[in-house]
Amino acid sequence: MxxxxxxxxxxxxxxxxxxxxxxxxxxxxxxxxxxxxxxxxxxxxxxxxxxxxxxxxxxxxxxxxxxxxxxxxxxxxxxxxxxxxxxxxxxxxxxxxxTPERKEETPMCDVHEEEKINIYCVTHSVPTCSMCKVFGAHKDCEVAPLTSVYQTQKTELSDGIAMMVGNNDRMQGIISQLEEACRAIEVSVPLLQRLKFDQLYTILEEKKRDMSQKVTDEQEEKLNYIRGLTRKYGDHLEESCKIVETGIQTMEEPEMAVFLQVRVNRKIADASSISHLDKVERGYENMDHYSVNFKKEGKALRSIDFIQGDGTEIAMIAVSLLPARLLW
Incomplete structure (x- = not known):
């Protein structure tokens, strides 16, 4: 060497x-x-x-x-x-x-060790040898030429890989959207907590803590859900990438019988579906449904709570993905 x-x-x-x-x-x-x-x-x-x-x-x-x-x-x-x-x-x-030449060896039958694998059992979806068809376990099965099944499944594998690559791109886009939703939720609470009550701050401080806790609880609930969903999509994406890599390596296999023994097309078909994964509803990340109603009287100030809808003296917390601003 x-x-x-x-x-x-x-x-x-x-x-x-x-x-x-x-x-x-x-x-x-x-x-x-x-x-x-x-x-x-x-x-x-x-x-x-x-x-x-x-x-x-x-x-x-x-x-x-x-x-x-x-x-x-x-x-x-x-x-x-x-x-x-x-x-x-x-x-x-x-x-x-x-660069030594690669030796290509045709797989031999496990049952008839001197027979090469040269046909495909359609009934059991496995490559086998002629002796198995004539005398063995596949004598009553439907068989097909190895070449035709090889070409068909290689075409299916190529199409499956292309579909998986497209699905992986779409999943990456979903993950990016979920991450944006997390960032939108994470910025909402700090904005609410920076509310300035000016001269009314002393009275509003206690209510502010209670109201902030409500927002924090909802924030944690939404973050936990979206992070869990992000992990599921990430795990599915990682598995899909591995299957794509296996499929690409299988595409390079010149031996038909070895190619058919891998049986990666089924994995491609199973991994292509993401119907079992939840999808976040539009606007789920928004936290702008919290607003406060200020009254001039001290008694009214001590009863402030979050309300829905518009009012003449309402402090709205408007949160969007980019930019996030506190509107008064």
């Missing part, structure tokens, strides 16, 4: 910092460059030389990026440099060694 890593370091182009791409040219100083990188350095050093098709057509000079040795080229430009076939062959061998 260390030898392969050291070899890979020797095959890195000093210009693009990637493994040399063919053709590889060798400079007079014995250093190597990708031909494209050599041409880029050449053009940068000779900006006024004529070009044709993006390549220089006459002689010029540039310095080797590794040792700064001056390289003088003839009228063919970088195309006059000799190709380093040895380095190109080493790169080919390195890539073959570092």
């Amino acid at each position: 260390n030898a392969m890593e050291n070899l890979e370091k020797q095959l890195i182009c000093p210009i693009c910092l990637e493994m040399f791409t063919k053709p590889v040219v060798i400079l007079p100083c014995q250093h190597n460059l990708c031909r494209k990188c050599a041409n880029d350095v050449f053009q940068a050093s000779n900006p006024y030389l004529p070009t044709r098709g993006g390549s220089l057509t006459s002689g010029g000079r540039f310095r080797c990026p590794s040792c700064r040795h001056e390289v003088v080229l003839d009228r063919h430009g970088v195309y006059g440099l000799q190709r380093n076939l040895l380095v190109e062959n080493i790169i080919d061998m390195f890539k073959q060694e570092s």
Whole structure:
């Protein structure tokens, strides 16, 4: 492994910092460059030389990026440099060694170990072998060619993944709305608690505490409900993302029988539904139904409580998502 890593370091182009791409040219100083990188350095050093098709057509000079040795080229430009076939062959061998070919093996039947799985039992929705159909557990079942079922279910999986991605986007939007509702509820109580009663503050202080408690209780009730609902949507979204990831990985499975054994389409269909999750009614987060009625007489002040509706002397707490303001 260390030898392969050291070899890979020797095959890195000093210009693009990637493994040399063919053709590889060798400079007079014995250093190597990708031909494209050599041409880029050449053009940068000779900006006024004529070009044709993006390549220089006459002689010029540039310095080797590794040792700064001056390289003088003839009228063919970088195309006059000799190709380093040895380095190109080493790169080919390195890539073959570092990326071994994948061995694709057809699954064998569990019952008839020498038989390959080559048909699909429609009755039991499982891939099986011909012997199971003729003599085994699936002899009375309806079967179908593996290829047709593979194509059908792969198409269904692709459609299911697309639907799940769309559902996940919609759930993320719902979660964002729920979070906005939480923020709207959270700002309502501080606004109510900052009511200024001016010279009547002493009389109103006791009533203010009682009224604030009512708002706090409702706030906690709504927050607990929405936070719980947010967690449910979040858990459903997380599970859906995992299923999407599994589906994408399954899409890359080239073996038909292995693909059909995963049976991820059912999970996609089940996870696509969010009908079992509650939905918050429009305006549920509003807390602006609390208002107070001030009377000039002290006796009336001691009986202040929250009321519904408008009045000539009403202090309204108007709370919206953005912005939230205290209206007098």
